[in-house]
Amino acid sequence: MKKLLLILAAMLFTGAMQAQVEINDVDVESEEEEEETTEVRAEDEIDFTDKDGNEEIIEFPAAMTYDLDSLMNLYMSKTYLATPGDCQMTNENPEYPKEVYIERLQRIPSVMELSYNDIVQRFIDRYAGRLRYSVSYMLGTFNFYVPIFEEALEAYQIPLELKYLPVIESALNPKAVSRVGAGGLWQFMPATAKQYGLTINSLVDERRDPVKASYAAAHLLKDLYQIFGDWNLVIAAYNCGPQNIKKAIQRHRAARGRTDDEAMTAEDKDYWQLYPYLPAETRGYVPAFIAANYIMTYYCEHNICPMRTKLPMQTDTVVVNKNIHLGQIAGALNIDIEQLRALNPEYRHDVVPGTTKPSAIKMTISDISNFIDHQDSVFNYRTSDFLTNRAVVDVNDDLPTFSRSRRGAYSRRSGRGSRSQRNARLRRGRNSGGGGGGTSVTIRKGQTLSEIAKRNGTTVAKLRKLNGIKGNNIQAGKKLKVR
Structure with missing residues (x-):
């Protein structure tokens, strides 16, 4: 049994x-x-x-x-x-x-x-x-x-x-x-x-x-x-x-x-x-x-x-020693990719990193036989579409026609603008509490008063007093004063 x-x-x-x-x-x-x-x-x-x-x-x-x-x-x-x-x-x-x-x-x-x-x-x-x-x-x-x-x-x-x-x-x-x-x-x-x-x-x-x-x-x-x-x-x-x-x-x-x-x-x-x-x-x-x-x-x-x-089909594993995408296997062998994902939930983005170390792929027995018989064509199936990380790239060495002084001026202007934008964002963040002059945060789904208090260096009691809250219930998406 x-x-x-x-x-x-x-x-x-x-x-x-x-x-x-x-x-x-x-x-x-x-x-x-x-x-x-x-x-x-x-x-x-x-x-x-x-x-x-x-x-x-x-x-x-x-x-x-x-x-x-x-x-x-x-x-x-x-x-x-x-x-x-x-x-x-x-x-x-x-x-x-x-x-x-x-x-x-x-x-x-x-x-x-x-x-x-x-x-x-x-x-x-x-x-x-x-x-x-x-x-x-x-x-x-x-x-x-x-x-x-x-x-x-x-x-x-x-x-x-x-x-x-x-x-x-x-x-x-x-x-x-x-x-x-x-x-x-x-x-x-x-x-x-x-x-x-x-x-x-x-x-x-x-x-x-x-x-x-x-x-x-x-x-x-x-x-x-x-x-x-x-x-x-x-x-x-x-x-x-x-x-x-x-x-x-x-x-x-x-x-x-x-x-x-x-x-x-x-x-x-x-x-x-x-x-x-x-x-x-x-x-x-x-x-x-x-x-x-x-x-x-x-x-x-x-x-x-x-x-x-319901009794599923019998499965086994095949080990690969170079990268392959589950989409390549599904496309080349006409397999439901959702089945491959369900049998191999550990591969987060459907990529089996066999190049890093030999990696196992679970498939039905019949699909494994088909994979072994046609593995060259499977590995070559739409490789550029599924495995997009390039091993070697050429650098574009065509230089722009504008002068060095103009490039420098452009860079300086861009830098000043970036710092200004960053400073403005910081000021907005410090003043996000609204008319009260304090600091507020947006309540995220699943957060509790306890978590918010710890993140912002305060206590649950202070948060309740500051926001007029009685009890523990808070609503995701709402603003909550922390200062």
Whole structure:
């Protein structure tokens, strides 16, 4: 069975079980810091009131806010996914007593702690309710990727339930890019990706390669486990970085009056005890992961039907040692270029840089045979149209007929004009605040008050006072005074 699943993957892309836990309710150090770590757009967050009546805002992982239409427009979705056949999808989401959720989480075969509490319940409700059609899509898409994920995780002896991390990281979109620059199925930041052997340059982004990125992610998860020794802290560190987890541990220990000389306790590595000291998105990250494990296991109990996966054609790779454009292959061999792009998402501009180093191209078996039989004509197909970077160029040495003095005068005039224009632009920038004489910025999509405050050396409280804002909601495209 495993061999069959691995073949399917190649066709596309060559138990500690715990019950309910209580969240440690500890005040964070300062009100302003709390604002800066929890502020996001309203549609990206949930308001939560704990058992003691304390209110907080919890951020959703970015993948829980993706538009389903954009996912369905991916080539693999349009080509190899179909609406469920014998399963009738409805909008009815049954509600169960919390004891049912606790018991179901305990039944999932896991070496990780998949605990239940009210926050986990809110994330389960989100997946089973508003995101139920996205879950249907991901259940179908997951068939493409699960053999790749499991093989990479097993290679590093990582719990297989971590195969659901890409569900909350990217919604299983290999081309997903976050607003902070994380990319691919596993949402690697560029520096971390390079640290774990993934190539990123103007032509190639191996974060998009499902196989290479999965092995890099498994390696990173292994390293994080060697640091923290707890899988919930590992996935929290995967989200916000190990330094933020270490800071949370230090703050928790300080709140308990523990010194650096005292040994670490189990409580010091308990995600739910560290919860109040974590960044806002990370507070929602582990609950989202637990909810993803739940919904990908118990989707039938919530009337969610997986999209049907159609069997794709078998693929393999061919290695080239000189540059070639996917458009050359598509044109010369009469292949759908969208298929080539879907099979080779790591090539950012359709250029395979074989001259830099031998590079692999994924194609169907029949197309590879055709490529090998006609590779000379493929490499020569409309080369000047597709590969426009010239290796050698001639310099135009036809000198203008006007005199040297005139050339010099022209250059000086041009230079004075350029400096004048630059000075005018600088003056306009300094006075962009309008009649108030202050400085304003234009709010970009996805920005928060916290981000704008940090960029401009001010605080959220000052921005609110200066602009008469109550709450956290700001609108992209509007001007915001920062001075």
